Amino acid sequence: NVSAIDEFKEDFYHKDLYELTAKAGLCVVIPCSFTNADDFTPKHIIWYKCERPKNCSGAPIIFHSNNKNSQPGFEGRVSRLEPDVSQKNCSIIINDLKESDSGFYQLRVTGQVNGKKNGFTFNQTVTVSVKGLKQKPTVMIPTLTEGQQATLTCTAPGLCSGSVPQITWTWRGAGGTESYITGNSTAFKTESLTDVTQRHVSTLTFNPSAEHHNTNVTCKIHFTGEMTTEKTSGLKVNITGVTTVRDSEALNLTCNVHSFPPSLIIWSKLGSNEKLHTDPGSANLVITNVTAGDAGQYVCTAKYMNKRLKDKVNVTVICEYTALDRIYFYCCPLAIMVTAFIFNVLKELLMTFQTPSSLHLTCWSRGSSSSTMLSFLIVYCESFRPQYICEHYQNKDLYMLDMQNQFISCIIFI
Template identity: 45%
Template sequence: YICCKMLVLIWAALLFSANSATGRASKSVTAEAGLCAVIPCSFTHPDTFKPKHAIWFECGLTCSYVIRSIFSSNNQNVLARYKKRVALLDSDWAMTKNCSIIINDLTEQDTGSYMFRVTDGRSGLTYNFETKVNVTALSQKPTVTSPQLTEGQQTTLTCTAPGHCSGSPPEIIWKWRGTGETSSHVVSNTSTETVVSQKYSSTLTFTPSAKHHGIKVACWVSFLSRFTTEETVTLVLIAPFFMFALRGKIHAVFIGSNGMGSEGEALTLTCSADSHPPSLITWMKLHSEEYLQNGTETATLVIPNVTAEHSGQYICTARHLNTTLTASASVTVMCEYMAPICLDNCNIYGIWHVPQFNSLFKLYLRHTEAFRMFPFDWTCRFRTIRNRVM
């Protein structure tokens, strides 16, 4: 008898385990009026149980899924004030066992506890966890984004309502007020509303002028015509400006817009424009149509190993809005002349190294007869030119 009784108890325990069901949800959720609340939820069920209908119901004085349902997947017995406001987040909830819901268009009345139940069409399982939803006053503000404002250039302000909800679209109104002026609504046809990824936003497009500087622009958002919030920004207008500069150097030899450098050195020319909006800068050589360098705000032309052929005038052009300015840099590259070892009487003539033209000119005057007597080639660094008699 005792043996049989123990077998019955073991069988009952195994049967209970095979038909056990568990569920899990957040104990409490806090959300703001006019927005939405998401209740995360998951559940399990016995293998023999086939979920068919999901039911969420509220708990007041009593918890009854018959008379206090806020959501039912078969749309039966749902309280009128919750219809079209509550939805499962996962349409394939029976397979994924995801019973999470979203409650949109929250009001203070939605504060309370909620429970979940699932049925197979004939019987059902009620999960004994409760989730408390606390609805607080609306405190979140809309987000207003504004690019840099430039006089005469069309711009767009964007106002994004708070929340990531899929409920009733909020009303979004733009208002602006100058110094000492009362608020005025922006003309409605300058504002458009869109919903992207459950975000509601409105844009305001206009062309700033000097009168807009310092004006306060407010974005006013209303949910359910009851819960309102707003954000205000002050417009700061940046007038177009344009300052043009030209800098150049060949190491320490070529400085400023005019100067001389020697072959083999590096040429660096920098042209810049401090402007708003940014300017387009280009470098070209005079009588050439080839762009040597270009950039925005600054363009630096670098020639690492100059030769005499790089001498000439270089033109920098800066284009800003409807204004075009040019500056030029005159580059003179001088040869560093060297005389090879002379053919005769080397102790007298030796090797001459003349870094600048004026020195070479004087040398010619001093040694004219010698050059006539000993004509030879003079080397300009790595290039060779024929000796000239002055």
């Protein structure tokens, strides 16, 4: 029936659908629809892969909606987006693409006109060009804190419903050697978005440590046909070790770098050119009797081949003063005479202060009918010997700091 055949129209005749570009390992959707005369009943759609455009004579079948044999290389890889032919949707999806899938694809629709078999092969072909895979997976890394469990997420590129890809995680330390992260657990899931689209996701859960800081983690996707893609991301771990010590206690700082040959580890203090400790592979800096002067920023430098890696840690020293410890202070009335007083603390006192901020103490003179208010300015803190300078004065009399009803608190914070 010529009238019925002449009324076929396919939507993919539009120019933007003549040529499609896809990536190896992923998938391609060939969108297609048709219309027909009222007396034609469509039954099946057939797709061919041609070597040349407009010359598909004898071309192999890659898809037949009647489940007839298709070319072996395409079996199981081609699906319809709409299984009901009466909807006139001839779109297909080809999964697990190979570069050899590049070529020209032609549609044929078969059916009946007045109970007799009929069909039509469209002259127009769709060009599919399959290129090498350049898309990388998407890796999501949360904020990492030492000792707190964290989960990394890797999502494969594409939303294809073909073969499930294999996803692996590897870790590369400072020495450049790849290995698997120990003490971890991985999970894989496939999320079905539609009947023909899926998202493939892998998660890696582990406990970050200082060992993982400034290292790289790689998520690698293995698709069917030996197609692979990967993405490498750097790890930054927030170190939460104890960096606050009390005066006279011991400070122990450890810096480790895993490499071969071993890296040279150097401990130094910011503002000083002195190398406090040097060792290959791992270096422990120990200060047995900490004083306020030991507070500051310490830098660990790792030298490996021609590379240099640095990390730092801030150390806080807390000065403590308990009952009957002696506090020395200086009062300077009229900026003329300097007199040192020694006063026994009658109450437990924790001495801490924050630099460069200043803490003002209130004091008053004894033996006076009306208290004379003064303000003392902290200059610095030495272990068990804090020094004060009287900032304000009222007369030439000498004043003492009354600690009986005071609890003074400040902090050395660096």
